[in-house]
Amino acid sequence: MGTDRDSGEFVREPLGVAERITADGSSPWPVEAGRYRLVGARACPWANRVIITRRLLGLEDAISLGIAGPLHDERSWRFHLDPGDVDPVLGIEYLREAYEKAVPGYDEGVTVPAMVEVASGKVVTNEYAELERDLSTQWRGLHRPGAPDLWPAEHRDEITALGEGIFHDVNNGVYKCGFASGQAAYERAYAALWARLDALSSHLATRRYLVGDTITQADIRLWVTLARFDAAYHGHFKANRHKLTELPVLWAYARDLFQTPGFGDTIDFEQIKQHYYGVHTSVNPTGVVPVGPDPSGWLTPHGREQLGGRPFGDGTPPGPPPADEQVPAPA
Known part of the structure; x- marks a missing residue:
């Protein structure tokens, strides 16, 4: 987050890892049950949007959920609600670690939601708006029976x-x-x-x-x-x-x-x-x-x-x- 010096207006930082997970082969990241972990935070509205979408579409079994705690410092969102302050699936204390695995020397904002590939520990995307839409469209084959159409x-x-x-x-x-x-x-x-x-x-x-x-x-x-x-x-x-x-x-x-x-x-x-x-x-x-x-x-x-x-x-x-x-x- 930042502020424009001249106008005093708040300026939201750009997203740092804006890839996509698709079912149609249009990206290097395929839709696959169990491959990714969604990292969110109960505090964050941007993460909440994706968490709600995942819930309504019944993707809990296909995409696991990690919850960062409400408190963090300059090192980023931290898993301080988990035993040992470590995410039990990704094995990391700070979400920044997953960003740095994706982009060595990463120096952009560390935000939630972030979709992380479990095997490599790399952030695949933190593009929340695209992720919402893709959960409704690209992940359709893994939706629960009776899932609503959120993007008609x-x-x-x-x-x-x-x-x-x-x-x-x-x-x-x-x-x-x-x-x-x-x-x-x-x-x-x-x-x-x-x-x-x-x-x-x-x-x-x-x-x-x-x-x-x-x-x-x-x-x-x-x-x-x-x-x-x-x-x-x-x-x-x-x-x-x-x-x-x-x-x-x-x-x-x-x-x-x-x-x-x-x-x-x-x-x-x-x-x-x-x-x-x-x-x-x-x-x-x-x-x-x-x-x-x-x-x-x-x-x-x-x-x-x-x-x-x-x-x-x-x-x-x-x-x-x-x-x-x-x-x-x-x-």
Whole structure:
């Protein structure tokens, strides 16, 4: 992450290993069950997008999941939640080790999600948006029976257009607010964020999902930011016009998805707070992690069923997450 010296605006660093895993032979990395390990973090929204996609499509048996802890230093994401502080499959303490195996002398950002080839220990890709789409398309032969179509051909243009606005103004927009180094840059990001959230609220007032009548990749993209909004972005990143709980449409929409299998069962609010408040020392130099907000409201009725829609289209909900991937329920 960085900031433009002249404008004071937050600038997201480029991705360092943007390969692809394909089934059609268009890349050197073939789709193959058991070959890759997805490294994510419960705290990170970009990783959360891919973890949700993997869950909904039922790829848990084909792609194992490693979880980096919420705290890290300049050496990168670290497996400090695992016994001995080492990922049990990759045998590494810091994710940087897998990047350096892929690119000797690697000096770009070490980010999650990262897909790692288990045998070589090399990062194959950290291109999260392409990875999401490829899980829906290239990995189709390994989807569970009843897996939903998250990237339906007839809606791809609309999903892409909506997704671009959500990325720039919402997903990345909260970071632009939080890491702005000047008042004008902050206010521009703040205005764009809330203009987009207001537009999305209007869009969702009469429809259950963003595109069509089923969950698509567009919903996953928006939801990961909404899920972290009150826990981190409202206070920590100064995105504080309203709390999510004060926005009737978006709060109901977010609860609806939280209570849908594959969404809320990927979230750990404590790890989210530990990461944002504990790692971003330029924003929160004391490292004090807030006790609130109370997350129990996520389980309250949302009433969005009245708008119709079929969450999984012609498919079915995913089963429970594997025992070693379960997260605490809001209490």
